[in-house]
Amino acid sequence: MEPPMSAPRVRPAWALALLAFAQLVISLDFNIVYVALPEIGRELRFSDQSLQWVVSAYAVAFGGFLLLGGRAADRLGRRRMFTLALGLYAASSLVGALAGGPGLLVAARAVQGLGGALLFPATLSLINTTFAEGAQRNRALAVWGGAGASGLTLGSLLGGVLTDAFGWASVFYVNVPLAGGAALLAPVLLRRDSGRPVLRGFDLPGALTATAGVTLLVFALVQGPESGWGSPRILAAVAAAAVLLAAFVVIEARTAAPLMPLRLLANPDLRAGMAITFVFMGTFSALPYFLTVYLQGVHSYSALRTGLAFLAPSVVIAAGTQLGERLAGRAGTRATLLTGLITGALGTALLARGVAADASYAALLPGIVVSGLGQGMTWTGMWIAAASGVRTDQQGIASGMASTAQQVGGAVGLAVLVAVANARVGGLTGQALRHAEAGGVRAAVYLAAAGIAAGALVALTLRRRTAPGAGDAPEAAARPVVPPPVSGPRGVPGPGRPAGR
Known part of the structure; x- marks a missing residue:
């Protein structure tokens, strides 16, 4: 068990700002590389088939090492893993920027994915052990999760601006000061890990x-x-x-x-949280991909114009995370998730109705607004659910379990939805291709809406709370000391699957 946080030495608001910034780095790295892919392919002579591994190497390493990253945070120290992961991000980004061929760049992306797998559960478990379960943790999760929307926006915008102005390598160079600076701040702003790393008995x-x-x-x-x-x-x-x-x-x-105590699966809230993170990543988080395909492929948007088009969903999702935090405090996690998922399903269906070869961006906005609010509320609620009733010394592995479900859900959902979207585009050209692509995107987005609605059925399995906003208390010996009220920066939602073609 870790000692209580020393309030005079560590200010919760500053700690939360750093943890939210780490989430921004993760989401930024997800998205910034996409608009640079064509230039990367030309400059480094990737084949059409091998270019996808600039993205896939990251996804495979990230998904594969999450459970290990979660347990390492519990046993080796959360601040240690947080700092190590950011160092990996910075070093691999520098190697990627300097890569002169496909092999080295793909290897650098895999190491970035490993960094993400260590960073995500360490960051989430630091929040869950620093802030007491209930209103304070809910607020911190909303700020942390909300920071991802900034990464979504900055990733799309910076990717276009930097690639046009400085070339593809700049989308990797930009991570070096961001991740490196955060790693240097960790010993100053985060609570020191208690004791030495526990290697004995490691599974x-x-x-x-x-x-x-x-x-x-x-x-x-x-x-x-x-x-x-x-x-x-x-x-x-x-x-x-x-x-x-x-x-x-x-x-x-x-x-x-x-490594993963199976008894954790007896926690119904963790089970539901894992299932909803699976659904979330395979539905909500696939939408940026299809919006990019639709805007660039059907309507011939430039990379920069596409990035600007993502400003609206990012702002709305940010508002949704803050709304989700308030709703969780007043009505409980179950009601928050039901509200978010139902709102998201309706908004996503409305978004699908606006997709057409001859439609304007304005036709998408009603669906973007409603779906984004639902996405933000769901993002906040699902991480509250996954952390509820979990002992402090198991928060890392619980975070890793939910994060693994999220990554596998993203791979499954995107594979299914892409297959649906591409079912009728083979062999077509010109206007016929444009209309077929629009129809395929519309079908995929409708299917995503159905998946989100199915997630609402999962949310019904969550336990009702006798006291709104209060989660199941962890074991008394493991409960963290309640820090002073957070008055730090207001964050902005974890997006999910990056956009790209």
Whole structure:
């Protein structure tokens, strides 16, 4: 157990500002590379098939190492992992900027993904152990989650501006001072880890099987649409993933100090939170991809104009996270998620209605506004649910579990929705292609709306709260000391899946 935070040495508002900034770095790195992909492909001579690995290498490493990252935060120290992860981000970004060929750039992106897998659960568990469960934690999660919307906006805008002005390498150089500066501030603004890293009894077999199994699963989901779902390497990856994950479950049931204590799955709120993060990433977070395809492919928007088009959803999602925090404090997590998911489903269906080959951006705005509000409320609520009733010393692995569900959901959802969107565009050109692309995007967005509505059914499994906004109390011995009220910066929502084609 970690000692109480010393208020005179660490100001919660400044700590929260740094943690929110780390979330901004993650979302910025998700999105900033997309508009640079065409120039990267030309300059470094990627093939059409291999270029996708500039994106996929990040996604595979991020998804595969999240469970390990979550447990490492609990056992090796949250501040240590937070600092290490930001250092990896900065170093790999510098290597990526200096890359002279495809191999080195893809390797750098994989290391960035590893940094993200270590950073995300460390950041989330630092919030969950610094701020007491209930109103304070809800507010902190809204600020942290809200920072992602800034990354979505800045990623789209900066990617276009920097690539046009300075070339593709600038989208990697920009991460170096951001991540490096945050790493230097961590020892100043965050509470020191208690004691030395706990390596004794570390579940190495569980770590190896979980990391390899999830990595292969994410690889298959990411590569499947490109290679074909029936290709030998995809079938082999799925089979190996199934064997490794089954072995992981057996190991966790028998080891004395498991990487992922299976008893955590007895927490219904954590289970529901994991399921909703899966749905969220596969639906809400796929929308930027399809908006980019629609705006650039159907309406021939430039990269910069596309980035400007994402200002509206980013602002609305930011408002939704703050609304979700207030609603969670007054009506509880269950009501917040139900409200967010139902609002999001209606808004996403409205967005689909505005998609047409001859429609304007204005036709999308009503759906963008309603869907964005629902997305922001859901983002805040699902992380509150995933943290509720979890002991302080297990917040890292709980965060890793929910984050892994999020990443796998993103890979599954995008693969399904892309298959639907591309079902009728083969062999077409000119106006016929434009209309077919618009129709495919519309069908995919309608399907996303149906998936969001299904998520509302999952939210019904959450326990009702006798006291609005109060979560299940962790064990008394593990409850963090309540810090002074947060008066720091107001953040802005974690987007999800990056946009790109």
